[in-house]
Amino acid sequence: MEIKTLSQDGVTIVTPVGRVDTSTAKAFEDGVMASISACNKIAIRFDEIDYMSSAGLRVVLMAGKKLSAIKGELVLINMPEKIFSVFKTSGFDKIIKICQTFEESKQFFN
Amino acid sequence: MATAANILVLDDDEDTADLFRQKFRHQIMDGIYKFSFVIHPEEALDLLQQQVFDIFISDINVAGTDGISFIAKLRKDYSFMRSIVISAYGDINTLRAVMRGGAHDFVIKPIDFKDFGDTLAKTVRVVEQLRQAEATSRKLSAISDELGVSAQLQRSILPSNSLKKGNIEIWADSIPAAEVGGDFYDFFWLNNAKLGIVMADVSGKNVSAAMFALIAKTLIKSFSQIYTSPARCFETVNRTLYNENATSMFVTAIYGIVDMEKNELTYTNAGHLPIAAIRHNEDPRFLECEAGMALGICEDIVFTDSVHTFSPGEMILLYTDGVPEATDKNGNEYDYERFSEVLRQNAIMSPNLLTRALMESIREFTKGMSQSDDITTLCLKYRLRVTPNVN
Incomplete structure (x- = not known):
């Protein structure tokens, strides 16, 4: 798994690429946490992920908690239907902001 | 040896005792040898x-004409x-006969005490090693007992995997991906007519996930005794x-x-x-319900x-998600289509056979x-009880 980061309009967009499962969750976690330590506005982009297991959900949850503790913001963007269903099943869609596009997410970062 | 080597000497010549005490006086004083x-x-x-003796020393003639079998008997009865x-x-x-019969070594009279001392020291070392080997093997078997116990403890996180009572038949199975898994199932009687069933998946796959699983499992079982919902x-x-x-x-x-009285399943779902x-003769249905959030994330969730x-x-x-998300070498998921097909094909089977067919698939x-x-x-088959026809 690879993690791309990009800064745009004061927001760090983190894009994991490939599979997020038990074996790659740690790399995902490290990548997201490194971005959070540099910026408190984080968007995680999901359209380059093939698969995400509950281990990935935990990383997203931790990122959300960390950011809310430092008065930051987390928005998940460009989420394919398949991954959205993982969020929906586990109930995470109720506690984490999910937007179609980065443009749409901007309302939460201002 | 930490303690003196305990040596038993059999000889009808009473001077032998004095001779031994004299020749080995340093070893006796230093607590290396103890003679009887x-x-x-x-x-x-x-x-x-x-x-408990380490060494037995005997004149072949004192042991009697039956000296050879006497030595052989000692070899058999006192293995160390x-x-x-x-x-x-x-x-x-x-000498050949007595060695074959189980003696460890021999010396010729008149005794050359230099040679005898060497022979004795060598034999003591052999006994010492034998005892150490025995202690080690005992320790190993204690450790393997302990490992057995921990494997048993781990198994106890999962209850027995089957149940057959009244109209209910259950078969459960769990194949962990790593040594410690985060999945667990449970089933337990709440009273004569009500059975609780649980399926759960903890995020992560390590020891802390297994601990979290154990805590969750214990809490569910405990609170199931208090809440009827x-x-x-x-x-x-x-x-x-x-x-x-x-x-x-x-x-x-x-x-x-x-x-079992109402023929109903009342259930709640926390993100599963x-x-x-x-x-x-029907396509399997995936029961819709108001899905609550996974447990442990937010403080006040209504289920x-x-x-x-x-x-x-x-x-x-x-x-658990290991079923639909099992992946083949091309990265394709097992998914609900294959899953449903296996369930449909095995709808009339027992829970055991359906589970086997699914796992095999x-x-x-x-x-x-x-x-x-x-x-x-965890598969549960529900057979409706036939009310006896009383005329």
């Missing part, structure tokens, strides 16, 4: 009953003791887990109560995959109970791939 002297074989046997035979003659045939039970379990949870772990779970309901009414011979299957699909997630299932 006897004149008759019967005395030797008596003393052997009372003490070694015998040294003293012979007045260089009768090679007798699965939803109320989960609300309390969730709050308790949330307060204990520093590492953002969570568990997705389903808890259902099978009521839906229950499959399997009926003969909702749903009710499913059993039809005769219907099966329900609870499972997943194994076939993922051939050549290492299993990336735990696969856990």
